[in-house]
Amino acid sequence: MCTSICYTSTDHYFGRNLDYEIDYGQKVIIVPRNYVFNYRDMPAQKSHYAFIGVSVVNDNYPLLCDAINEKGLGIAGLNFQGPGYYFPQIKGKKNIASFELIPYLLSNCESTAEVKEILADASISNVSFSSNYPAADLHWILSDKTGKSIVVESTKSGLHVYDNPVNVLTNNPEFPSQLTKLSDYVDVTPSNPKNTLVPNVDVNIYSRGLGTHHLPGGMDSSSRFVKAAFVLSHAPKGKDEVENVTNYFHILHSVEQAKGLDEVENNRYEYTMYTDCMNLDKGILYFTTYDNNRINAVDMYKENLDAEDLICYDLFKKQDINYIS
Template sequence: MCTSIFTKTKDNKHLLSRTMDFSFPLDPSPTYMPRNYTWVSEVNEQSFTNSLGFVGAGRLLGSSYFVADGVNEKGLSIAELYLPGEATYQTEAEQGKKNFAPHELILWILGNCATVEEVAEHIKEINLVGLKAPMLNIITPLHWIITDESGRCVIIEPTEKELKIKENPVGTMTNTPCFEWHINNLRNYLHVRPAQYEPASFGDYVALPFSQGTGTMGLPGGYTPPERFVRAAFFKEHIDQAQDEATGVTNAYHILATVRIPKGIVVTSEGAQDYSQYVGTMCNESRSYYFNSYDNSQIAKVTITDDLLEVDKPITFMADKIETFKTLN
């Protein structure tokens, strides 16, 4: 599960936002990964050293860091989402290529690419090998949404041996089926609109709307990937455009509130609760990462500053995961 949206403010800020929906408690926190951070691929123990610092939702798993999304010091942002039943990986390392487990791809992209164009240039050098993620003990079926300061939004869906970039004109992504199916499915919702429908006559009877909101009749309300895709695309398209970064973050949280899954509403076949564990928003221009967890609606923020860029070790910022209230009396 998971839903992601890409929005632009009136003062030209670009924000990538996502829900993290999962049944296993991931317990990530905003984490800064420094320049010159060296890590080892689980595929063939090849060592990589990142040149760029970045911040996102992550945690230390054993001796390695897991990062699910983030923005780097050059204004490139990325989020990984599930693509079960569609994602396919290779069975072994390939000589002459960068060989990564699926959950390692973000570490390399954020640590080494400044723009979507650079990602597109290097994507053919990468070979994804199906290895299990630590702690989860499963091969994570992933796809990725990537954006930069230019406003370009693309996705990577590993459905063939050679990885390719797909343009994302809608700025929305969820889960299976593949992206092209979701784009075509939007044609089923041409009738959905913010404006009220007019009264209609049936013989001598004039049927009046019950109340406001008739234009949204037919907007899907469930939590399947197609339903969440349509809802997110509709709200993203019609919400009042934000003036600046702060209102852009507020907009993102309002849009994603329509697809966030409370505990107990979606239960897997194994009896586990699939729910929205956190929401993360990345601003490409300010290099800021916004985060709130399931248990605390307050939004935390970490910005890549000059001082942070001087740090030489990963830093985990512990956001408060207990609900906080502002007392007014």
């Protein structure tokens, strides 16, 4: 399970919590412009936009979790097991394997508007990367420097592209149902609530924050969707990069999962392995991990983006405590 957001202030920021129970050795990677993509059902692509993100690397191929390109388009894939459905290769369609969707769109698109155009005649195929990496059930959130966000879902009824007015995505159910769920919480407020229950009675408002009394706080995808939408919509706008990045991490950390709270199998627990924040305007990826709260950063423009080979950095680090005394 995961949570992804798009946060707009002086710049535009995109990223996610990756919540899972298995570490696949993800790394921060930069895919330079001349790295060759050999697609399964499309011609090889020898040059494209450069991008930076978090990925598993297998046989020198990036199996991307999330990334942004040099034009300011960002994509993240989130678990969608149940409603998700991929199709056999369809003649006359642009057949994109699920593991190819992020690199293909980042290689060729500058905006969510261009993504809509390129997916109009596309199908997400059920081709697996390998026997060790079967096609994962995912849906995707995308954002660009306009601040606009869309959601892409492939279900048995076809490939759907939805405008995303709240700039949040988690997991099941399908995105329109997630939006409908928000109606149950429209009276949640950061302010202390007005007494409409018994207006003529002086009710003791015994605590601050009672306007959020009914806000859900579970680990489930629907609860995280509602809470992230609330926190994001009321988050302050920073005056500079440090304030914006700080605000962003506080938004996603409000729905992070600690170990021991979400049991997925007997004595196996899902938790927030990493949180990343990618500046769509500057090409910088910031990240924290479960075992290291310090914000680390990688700037794609400090590398040779005209290279041919993947550039990798370690993601998972040990805790970095600043001892003052």
